[in-house]
Amino acid sequence: MTATQAAQPVRHNATSRGRVTPTLMVYLALVVLLVVGSVLVAMRGGVLLDHGGILNILTRSTVLGLVAIGQTMVILTGSLDLSPAYLIGLCSLIAAETMAGDPGMVVPAVLLTVGFAALVGLVNGLVITALKVNAFIATLGVALIIRGYLENTYTGPAGSVPRGFQHLGYDRIGPVPLSTVVMLVIAVAVWWYLTRTKGGYHVYAVGGDAEVARLSGIRTGRTIVMTHVLCSVMAGLAALFLVSRLGSGAPLVGADGGYDLESIAAVVLGGTLLSGGRGGVAGTIGGVLILATLDTVFDDLGVTPFLKDVVRGAVLIVAVALYARSQLARRAR
Amino acid sequence: MTRTQARRTRFAPGTVPVLVVLAVLLVALAFVGTAYQQPAGYLALLKRAAPLMILAIGQYFVIVSGGFDLSVGSLVTAEVVIAARLIDGDDSATGWVILVLLLIGAVVGLVNGVITTRLLVPSFIVTLGMLLVLDGAVFLWTGGAPRGALSDSFRTIGRQGIDGVPVIGQVPWSVVVLAVLVTMAVVFMRGPTGRTLVAVGDNETAVWLGGGRVERLRTLAFVLSGLSAAVAAILLGGFAGVSAQVGDGLEFRVITAVVLGGVVLGGGRGSVVAAMAGALTLESLFSLLNLLGVSGGLESTVQGVIIIAAVAYAAIDWRRKRA
Structure with missing residues (x-):
């Protein structure tokens, strides 16, 4: 599945034929990382890509992948979302407390969670477009508001999910977790939307140049609001997966995962420009897989978690520097 | 238009609202808290606010030249932890450790700046x-x-002050440091380098075409931000002691403060005094909420509402002026 995903946008977005696009670079880097990682782990007598290893990488990718898919859309319009982390925490509590262990409440709880997430996305979008607040500030503000509510109201985990709902988090098809399949299906759907529909073109147009897009008759505000709603809904779905694995809602589950900055890192690592208009979901999934593989390799090697952060930071900066360089080379032609 | 504005008020655009809010908060503090009926109460407030205000100066340079510095929070933590490890209770080490801390701050800023400007990675x-x-x-x-x-003499800067000053009693060292840095920042921003820095945030190409050294200026902004984090860390380490969480969330808090002071993200607009006023406003507000018995948990919520309101307010004003 990932192979076709990688190939398609390359063909689609290739502005200069024969050049290495960021998306291709991401997947090449992923392959190199898998090979080097396998060798390193093998030298310590382990196997990176056995059943457990693959499961580990994919499980790690799922939640971050969902948030990053939403973040990709937002960043493509030239906006930014800093609210997913605390939103995930709040959504996990809403879901778990609504279910309260009752199998009959699963559907209402899921609807309520997704609906609430959409509402937060709507607020984000409207603050940015109607109140003309910089996206950084608007979503940071919303994140802080949610954080304050969480810190004031909850002291620890709350609510519980029925056993049936935990299937979502733990069931697998072969070595692939069910939740990863759902994430990848959503990724393909979003990829199709961005590259094959009018709405998707509008996203790229707004990110490329909002003023030109507006003059071309695109409702730029509506596009930005919509991507924020979708991004928050993705955060809501991520919360549902986390709840199904944890069995209850936890206020800091999103913040501890660092899903706000981490998702932005994954998107940018995937070759999407932070200023918008260029990039796509295929690269983002590659970026997420790279981060997850790095984590798994480090765990297998028994390296302290602190070195992970250092490597992550360095990888992020180096990757974006490389993209900027190839961008420059292209412009020079 | 800006010219008539400049004649009408001597403040940079966007400065007046934050000063009004600050004045209201400071008066409100006197009504609510008995400690604020004496100058010492306000001095204590300044002492608490000094690290954030100093960080706001550094962040102002970066934001006004069109960038972001998200690294200051972790830099503060790093500096405090490094200081504790290097000093290890040895009083005689204090002097050179402080120099090392400042150097680390400058180097981190330099790296940020060089990667941003030379490798063209967004800040x-x-x-x-x-x-x-x-x-x-x-x-x-x-x-x-x-x-x-940390050694006692290291902690003196954050904790102690000059005793025996008439009327106000003790002047905390942090307030002295703050006053020196504020003066330096104001002088710097009035000079040619400061003015060009703002111009870089407004229109980089124009400065470049005019012969300004854009890369060097933007790098300088990051170095100053790194230095401000080092100074803030020295004060915070003295004030609060060693902890792995000392800098948590400071990057967002200081950006809130700077934006609250009417400095526009993206650069080119705002004054350094207003940025510091924003930081003091934020701290005064937290003190006031604390006195009113609002739980600490809601601090973030208030911060969130304020930051959105402040920027939305600035945006409304803009549209009116254009019409």
Whole structure:
């Protein structure tokens, strides 16, 4: 599945034929990382890509992948979302407390969670477009508001999910977790939307140049609001997966995962420009897989978690520097 | 238009609202808290606010020249942890450790600046990467938790003050440091380099075409931000002691403060005094909420509402002026 995903946008977005696009670079880097990682782990007598290893990488990718898919859309319009982390925490509590262990409440709880997430996305979008607040500030503000509510109201985990709902988090098809399949299906759907529909073109147009897009008759505000709603809904779905694995809602589950900055890192690592208009979901999934593989390799090697952060930071900066360089080379032609 | 404005008020645009809010808060504090009926109460407030205000000066330079510095929070943590490990309770080490801390701050800023300007990586990403690197590196070095201890003379700067001053009693050292830095910042911003820095944030190409050294100026802004984090860390380390959480969330808090002061993200607009006023406003507000018995948990909520309201307010004003 990932192979076709990688190939398609390359063909689609290739502005200069024969050049290495960021998306291709991401997947090449992923392959190199898998090979080097396998060798390193093998030298310590382990196997990176056995059943457990693959499961580990994919499980790690799922939640971050969902948030990053939403973040990709937002960043493509030239906006930014800093609210997913605390939103995930709040959504996990809403879901778990609504279910309260009752199998009959699963559907209402899921609807309520997704609906609430959409509402937060709507607020984000409207603050940015109607109140003309910089996206950084608007979503940071919303994140802080949610954080304050969480810190004031909850002291620890709350609510519980029925056993049936935990299937979502733990069931697998072969070595692939069910939740990863759902994430990848959503990724393909979003990829199709961005590259094959009018709405998707509008996203790229707004990110490329909002003023030109507006003059071309695109409702730029509506596009930005919509991507924020979708991004928050993705955060809501991520919360549902986390709840199904944890069995209850936890206020800091999103913040501890660092899903706000981490998702932005994954998107940018995937070759999407932070200023918008260029990039796509295929690269983002590659970026997420790279981060997850790095984590798994480090765990297998028994390296302290602190070195992970250092490597992550360095990888992020180096990757974006490389993209900027190839961008420059292209412009020079 | 800006010219008539400049004649009408001597303040930079966007400065007046934050000063009004600050004045209201300071008066309100006097009504609510008995400690604020004497100058010492306000001095204590200034002492608490000094680290954030100093960080706001540094962040102002970066934001006004069109960038972000997300690394200051983790830099503060790193500096405090490094100080504790290097000093390890040895009083005689204080002097050179402070110099080392300032150097580290400057180097981190230099790296941020050089990567941003030479490798053309957006500052958001560079400083985010730096945040991760610093967070990881410092605990990699100390093995997971802060080690060692700060010396008494190191902690003096954050804790003690000059005693026996008439009327107000004790003047905290942090307030003295703050006053010196504020003066330096104001003088710097009135000089040619400061003015060009703002111009870089407004229109980089124009400055470049005019012969300005854009890369060097933007790098300088990051270096100053790194230095401000080092100074803030010295004050915070003295004030609050060694902890692995000392800088948590400071990057967002200081950006809130600067934006509250009417400095526009993206650069080119705002004054350094207003940025500091924003930081003091934020701290005064937290003190006031504390006195009113609002729980600490809601602090973030208030911060969130304020930051959105402040920027939305500025945006409304803009549209009216244009019409």
